Amino acid sequence: SLMLAFTGPLSKIPGPFVSKLTRFPWALESIQGKHMNFTHRLFQRYGDIVRVAPTTVLIADKAGIQKILVEEDLVKAPFFDALRLHPGNPMLVTERNKASHKSTDVMSATSLGGSSHLVTSNDTKLKKTFVSILVKAAINGQFPYLRYIPFWPQPISAEMNRLLENVLKKRDIAGQPAKRDIVQIILDAHQTDPVGFPEIRMRDEITMFMVAGSETTSASTTAILLHLVNNPAKLKLLEEEIESKFSENDEITFAKLHDLPYLNAVIWEGLRLMTAPAGLLRYTEKPTIISGYEIPSNTIVQPWPMALMKDPRIWPDADSFIPERWLGVYKGVEANRSDVLAFSAGSRNCIGWQFAMREMRLILARLVRRYELSLVEGQSHERRYHSTPWFVQGFYKVGIKQRQPSHA
Numbered sequence: 001s002l003m004l005a006f007t008g009p010l011s012k013i014p015g016p017f018v019s020k021l022t023r024f025p026w027a028l029e030s031i032q033g034k035h036m037n038f039t040h041r042l043f044q045r046y047g048d049i050v051r052v053a054p055t056t057v058l059i060a061d062k063a064g065i066q067k068i069l070v071e072e073d074l075v076k077a078p079f080f081d082a083l084r085l086h087p088g089n090p091m092l093v094t095e096r097n098k099a100s101h102k103s104t105d106v107m108s109a110t111s112l113g114g115s116s117h118l119v120t121s122n123d124t125k126l127k128k129t130f131v132s133i134l135v136k137a138a139i140n141g142q143f144p145y146l147r148y149i150p151f152w153p154q155p156i157s158a159e160m161n162r163l164l165e166n167v168l169k170k171r172d173i174a175g176q177p178a179k180r181d182i183v184q185i186i187l188d189a190h191q192t193d194p195v196g197f198p199e200i201r202m203r204d205e206i207t208m209f210m211v212a213g214s215e216t217t218s219a220s221t222t223a224i225l226l227h228l229v230n231n232p233a234k235l236k237l238l239e240e241e242i243e244s245k246f247s248e249n250d251e252i253t254f255a256k257l258h259d260l261p262y263l264n265a266v267i268w269e270g271l272r273l274m275t276a277p278a279g280l281l282r283y284t285e286k287p288t289i290i291s292g293y294e295i296p297s298n299t300i301v302q303p304w305p306m307a308l309m310k311d312p313r314i315w316p317d318a319d320s321f322i323p324e325r326w327l328g329v330y331k332g333v334e335a336n337r338s339d340v341l342a343f344s345a346g347s348r349n350c351i352g353w354q355f356a357m358r359e360m361r362l363i364l365a366r367l368v369r370r371y372e373l374s375l376v377e378g379q380s381h382e383r384r385y386h387s388t389p390w391f392v393q394g395f396y397k398v399g400i401k402q403r404q405p406s407h408a
């Protein structure tokens, strides 16, 4: 492997010297969830393509990312094998090959399986349960052998199992009308083909959907709210749009929300500034030219869209929250959704992205109509990242005050 460090195509790729020899520093940053800050410095120092481990390169330029995710549509990296909730048991998210799996019609579903009353019960336990799966996934991904140590904590905690049992139990009540939600789609898959889609797979898929669908959406919605309360003039414009579209007694529903230009612009701008698209590790099965370099086979190529999403070469006033850039040409540039990559791209992009967009529109519109939102001063924006980003203090507070009934 010393040969590999200093010779061959990867040796030409810029990066910290130690990366040629060991992936340990990179693995450590990833496990601590600090790699967002770390990579920022790397790209500034070394440019758009950086070798962070003997066989791992990060890519931050638009053409390179497009090539990996869309044009070549490379397979997922072996890393994903280690993310299985039960070793050896396949799952959609960890499936490495290009997707033939996208037949699941998530959009026909209307929910993730009924409310778990997170908000009403202020149950941070559930959030902790989900986050613990993501943290363990980060560790397993980097050091796959650890999970075979006896008594090493497995990704699925007793708490997660309890939660899953509750979801399944609700389905057993006879005479209930069949729900058209994601849980039902997965249950049906098991019932139709109990051998090809066994019970353990059914359980793991439901668990994964709960995790993949909740932390991501709540982190993104929080990020959007953060930008709104830090930019009251933009918040005001959103309030005006919602007020103009809905009279006081109108119920705000999914269906009525897809055509609110400013709301959509606010969401895309918030996603651009603060989502941290995860899981984008891909793998070369043959030598491939990416960002001007020859990448040999069996290399992990990891697009780093967070850099692209704030790249001043693409976005004028890249670090500012400017929803207006999504409504027309802004400083000579027309914003392009495909440069945001919050939901990734190519055959393995987010299966729930339209569902998440609907959820975010609904949550934001209802919050803004019902409450006056305001900034709680003095909070840090510093985050860490385990598949989804989280604030170091564990939350980001937003001031809310019930609006007066008549705000005409």
Ligand code: HEM
Binding pocket: 092, 093, 094, 095, 099, 106, 182, 209, 212, 213, 214, 216, 217, 220, 275, 276, 277, 278, 279, 280, 281, 341, 342, 343, 344, 345, 347, 348, 349, 350, 351, 352, 353, 355, 356, 357
């Ligand atoms: C704002 C919310 C969300 C964000 C930012 C987000 C982001 C992502 C990203 C970046 C990926 C990785 C794709 C890749 O490796 O290229 C992904 C995959 C995935 N997401 Fe989401 N997601 C969100 C909401 C959801 C929801 C609501 C669901 C379920 C209903 C969901 C289910 C999945 C699944 C199953 C995958 C794996 C797809 C595959 O491996 O082919 N996501 N998501």
